Amino acid sequence: MSEQIITAVTNQLHTVIDPYTSAKITAGKSLKKVTVDDKTVSVLLSKGYPVAPVVRELSELIQAALKDVELGSRDLEVVIDQDIISHSAQQGVKAVPGIKNIIAIASGKGGVGKSTVSANLSLALSAAGAKVAILDADIYGPSQPRMMGIKGKPEALENKMLLPMKGHGMKVMSIGFLVEEDTPMIWRGPMVTQALEQMLRGTDWNNDGDDIDYLVIDLPPGTGDIQLTLSQKVPVSGAVIVTTPQDIALLDARKAYKMFEKVDVPIFGVIENMSTHVCTNCGHEEAIFGEHGAHKMAEDYSLDVLGEIPLEMSIRELADSGTPTVVAQPDSETAKRYQSIALKIAGKLSVKKKDFSAAFPNIVVENS
Numbered sequence: 506m507s508e509q510i511i512t513a514v515t516n517q518l519h520t521v522i523d524p525y526t527s528a529k530i531t532a533g534k535s536l537k538k539v540t541v542d543d544k545t546v547s548v549l550l551s552k553g554y555p556v557a558p559v560v561r562e563l564s565e566l567i568q569a570a571l572k573d574v575e576l577g578s579r580d581l582e583v584v585i586d587q588d589i590i591s592h593s594a595q596q597g598v599k600a601v602p603g604i605k606n607i608i609a610i611a612s613g614k615g616g617v618g619k620s621t622v623s624a625n626l627s628l629a630l631s632a633a634g635a636k637v638a639i640l641d642a643d644i645y646g647p648s649q650p651r652m653m654g655i656k657g658k659p660e661a662l663e664n665k666m667l668l669p670m671k672g673h674g675m676k677v678m679s680i681g682f683l684v685e686e687d688t689p690m691i692w693r694g695p696m697v698t699q700a701l702e703q704m705l706r707g708t709d710w711n712n713d714g715d716d717i718d719y720l721v722i723d724l725p726p727g728t729g730d731i732q733l734t735l736s737q738k739v740p741v742s743g744a745v746i747v748t749t750p751q752d753i754a755l756l757d758a759r760k761a762y763k764m765f766e767k768v769d770v771p772i773f774g775v776i777e778n779m780s781t782h783v784c785t786n787c788g789h790e791e792a793i794f795g796e797h798g799a800h801k802m803a804e805d806y807s808l809d810v811l812g813e814i815p816l817e818m819s820i821r822e823l824a825d826s827g828t829p830t831v832v833a834q835p836d837s838e839t840a841k842r843y844q845s846i847a848l849k850i851a852g853k854l855s856v857k858k859k860d861f862s863a864a865f866p867n868i869v870v871e872n873s
């Protein structure tokens with residue numbers, strides 16, 4: 506009898522789709538155990554992304570899917586925990602000690618909200634129970650010290666490694682900690698790319714013994730030196746493209762997409778930022794920059810729209826004053842949107858094959 510219950514429950518579990526991975530909830534060896542005794546049927550799942558905010562939602566999906574399975578008089582118990590593993594990146598690029606996965610936040614056009622999105626998504630992943638760090642790769646215009654509300658300079662260790670700074674419980678490294686806020690960086694390309702590599706590999710990310718599940722890299726705009734270095738020297742698991750809905754930003758977002766495609770960095774999807782304006786007085790929503798731009802782009806390239814973030818005065822005020830929306834207003838509609846996007850990215854990453862980069866040939870990009 507218990508064998509039959511286990512089979513029926515397992516079969517039914519395979520039909521449930523995980524909304525954060527868009528794959529079967531059992532995919533990637535997530536289903537650890539189904540056990541049956543006189544009183545209880547227990548299901549144990551271990552997901553590859555941080556589940557704290559969604560344990561209940563996932564449990565309810567499972568309960569609903571199993572409602573017609575004959576369990577006798579037994580109760581159904583669903584336990585969901587997490588095990589975030591490392592996914593390898595581009596072939597031949599060395600891993601960074603202490604960092605399991607790297608996610609890059611990119612855009613074609615400047616000022617579309619990459620840094621704000623990076624800060625809020627990182628905080629959302631952290632609130633969901635992951636160990637997260639931010640690397641500010643914008644050498645000319647670092648934003649993370651201000652957005653994460655961090656002042657001071659990082660401590661240098663005896664071996665010349667830098668200790669990351671901390672803000673809202675997360676580790677952060679930025680060139681902004683090393684220069685004054687109003688000092689321009691007058692550097693040529695090679696120095697800029699060297700600075701990026703040095704910040705990545707010269708930071709002691711797990712000095713406290715805690716490996717980082719996700720390092721979020723806040724990129725500068727465009728498809729220049731930093732992006733090329735990223736694709737060749739940084740082991741990225743995937744990138745996210747931030748755009749605003751107007752045509753001019755989308756045009757540049759398409760270029761960013763094509764660049765990542767050329768250098769074999771997978772794209773998790775597109776985030777439409779400043780998608781509609783919400784009036785602070787009356788709550789009326791207006792599509793100032795046009796509608797559905799990101800959807801059109803996503804359709805053209807078979808990408809997912811990971812979510813939309815409205816143009817909201819408080820997003821700017823909170824990010825620019827050092828306590829982004831996700832920590833300042835965790836129960837707000839906007840924080841929930843960031844949360845959902847963050848889990849979709851982590852979810853998508855979790856169902857990637859552990860060594861998917863090996864499937865690609867090594868492509869050398871040359872100017873012709």
Ligand SMILES: Nc1ncnc2c1ncn2[C@@H]1O[C@H](COP(=O)(O)OP(=O)(O)OP(=O)(O)O)[C@@H](O)[C@H]1O
Nearest residue numbers: 615616617618619620621726779815816817820821
């Ligand atoms: N959804 C939003 N609503 C309102 N203001 C926003 C929103 N997203 C970002 N901003 C504000 O817009 C400005 C630009 O955002 P941000 O610095 O994140 O863009 P960016 O893409 O990182 O820019 P850059 O290309 O210069 O790095 C900031 O002042 C930020 O607070």
Ligand SMILES: [Mg+2]
Nearest residue numbers: 619620643648
């Ligand atoms: Mg920025």
